Amino acid sequence: EVQLVESGGVVVQPGGSLRLSCAASGFTFDDYTMHWVRQAPGKGLEWVSLISWDGGSTYYADSVKGRFTISRDNSKNSLYLQMNSLRTEDTALYYCAKGVLGLVRGGMDVWGQGTTVTVSS
Amino acid sequence: QAVVTQEPSLTVSPGGTVTLTCGSSTGAVTSGHYPYWFQQKPGQAPRTLIYDTSNKHSWTPARFSGSLLGGKAALTLSGAQPEDEAEYYCLLSYSGARPVFGGGTKLTVL
Numbered sequence: 001e002v003q004l005v006e007s008g009g010v011v012v013q014p015g016g017s018l019r020l021s022c023a024a025s026g027f028t029f030d031d032y033t034m035h036w037v038r039q040a041p042g043k044g045l046e047w048v049s050l051i052s053w054d055g056g057s058t059y060y061a062d063s064v065k066g067r068f069t070i071s072r073d074n075s076k077n078s079l080y081l082q083m084n085s086l087r088t089e090d091t092a093l094y095y096c097a098k099g100v101l102g103l104v105r106g107g108m109d110v111w112g113q114g115t116t117v118t119v120s121s
Numbered sequence: 122q123a124v125v126t127q128e129p130s131l132t133v134s135p136g137g138t139v140t141l142t143c144g145s146s147t148g149a150v151t152s153g154h155y156p157y158w159f160q161q162k163p164g165q166a167p168r169t170l171i172y173d174t175s176n177k178h179s180w181t182p183a184r185f186s187g188s189l190l191g192g193k194a195a196l197t198l199s200g201a202q203p204e205d206e207a208e209y210y211c212l213l214s215y216s217g218a219r220p221v222f223g224g225g226t227k228l229t230v231l
Binding site: 057109113 | 122155159166167168173210217218219220223
């Protein structure tokens with residue numbers, strides 16, 4: 001069974017930093033593009049970032065470019081999101097999602113349950 | 122960045138048929154946008170229903186189908202059930218590998 005389990009969400013002050021993690025199991029992790037998607041309270045889904053199967057290509061939404069960094073450790077079947085210079089508008093539930101086999105483009109088939117990031121003073 | 126548009130809300134009667142659409146500010150939606158459809162119920166993570174316009178996952182109920190219709194991506198629900206009441210999101214991929222979600226459609230089964 002494919003499973004994605006996010007962790008690392010906490011309450012942090014504006015300007016602070018945080019690293020989210022996503023532990024993957026049940027599939028060949030290093031074959032797939034992976035995504036981070038977020039959802040602010042009461043709002044819709046917002047794509048945040050993707051990383052290619054080998055980590056060689058990364059893409060970001062304009063709203064987080066220059067502040068967030070996506071990475072992966074295929075030896076640990078893990079995905080990460082380093083979040084710096086956090087703003088109150090980054091407050092959201094952050095989902096890890098499994099992308100497409102071998103292709104660097106949008107689309108995700110399995111989602112984790114999410115981890116909550118609250119940016120507040 | 123492109124804007125992806127969906128109906129804010131729709132209502133369907135139990136057993137009825139409804140079509141949700143997904144448009145793009147850049148023009149007609151094509152198979153090259155690899156449209157995806159997701160269902161999200163309150164307090165739950167999204168669940169992928171349709172990928173690459175019309176393909177279903179093993180967990181996708183047969184009553185859901187995806188297509189291209191009038192320059193938009195479309196999700197059709199035939200034979201609506203009470204448990205289909207949810208928020209539905211589409212996702213389109215654009216060149217530059219930065220996909221965009223639509224704003225979501227709140228579907229009521231009433």
